[in-house]
Amino acid sequence: MTDMETQAAHDVLDALRDSMDGVTMGTPVERIEAAGRARRRRRRIAGVATVAAAAGLALGVPTYGHPSTAPPQASPATGAAPVHIRTAAYEVESRPDGTVRLTWSKQQYFQDPAGLQAALRKAGFPVLIKVGEFCKGPHDDGSLDPSGSGPGVRRVMKGHRQADGSVVFDFTRSAMPAGTELFIGYLNPAQLAVTHGRPGSVERLVPIGTPLVCTTQAPPPHA
Numbered sequence: 001m002t003d004m005e006t007q008a009a010h011d012v013l014d015a016l017r018d019s020m021d022g023v024t025m026g027t028p029v030e031r032i033e034a035a036g037r038a039r040r041r042r043r044r045i046a047g048v049a050t051v052a053a054a055a056g057l058a059l060g061v062p063t064y065g066h067p068s069t070a071p072p073q074a075s076p077a078t079g080a081a082p083v084h085i086r087t088a089a090y091e092v093e094s095r096p097d098g099t100v101r102l103t104w105s106k107q108q109y110f111q112d113p114a115g116l117q118a119a120l121r122k123a124g125f126p127v128l129i130k131v132g133e134f135c136k137g138p139h140d141d142g143s144l145d146p147s148g149s150g151p152g153v154r155r156v157m158k159g160h161r162q163a164d165g166s167v168v169f170d171f172t173r174s175a176m177p178a179g180t181e182l183f184i185g186y187l188n189p190a191q192l193a194v195t196h197g198r199p200g201s202v203e204r205l206v207p208i209g210t211p212l213v214c215t216t217q218a219p220p221p222h223a
Contacts, residue, residue: 085119092119100125100171125171126181132188134202135214146222148199156182180205187218195221
């Protein structure tokens with residue numbers, strides 16, 4: 001018998017001893033058979049578990065653990081995460097329908113134009129805000145309605161005054177033509193003294209990425 005055959009014989013004897021572990025000559029035959037069946041079941045179960053674990057590793061499927069927390073969903077209309085920004089002068093809030101609501105105090109609305117511009121952009125609404133300067137696109141005829149709004153603006157922003165005197169505007173990005181942003185030009189105090197607040201601002205839809213034509217000449221007052 002070769003060394004390999006001898007080792008194989010020892011392995012068989014070891015396996016037999018393991019299978020008979022705890023069984024004595026005085027043990028009934030039924031108990032011996034039951035013990036053997038139990039060992040075989042345990043080995044089959046262990047084998048199945050090992051195969052399943054290996055399959056999980058091969059497929060990259062976790063076999064246990066906690067599900068990850070989903071990140072906040074961006075608005076399907078704007079692609080931006082929901083925001084709610086409140087300052088002493090204004091409040092900007094994303095809405096479920098994809099619009100952005102701006103609420104401000106009429107006495108403080110022009111105190112932080114840069115902050116307001118940043119807040120609206122963060123909410124996914126493209127806007128350019130200036131004070132005392134009024135811009136239009138190179139092919140814009142410059143027409144304004146009595147409130148200071150250019151063509152198409154009424155579809156993009158709608159406003160109303162609340163009982164406490166604050167003003168609410170709802171901005172709808174989906175109503176804007178592709179490649180445009182909303183320009184808002186607030187009149188400075190000297191210009192407001194001439195128009196008496198009518199209009200108090202100029203709004204236009206202007207092209208993005210195109211040089212604008214700007215002036216400090218305020219629109220004429222409207223009674």
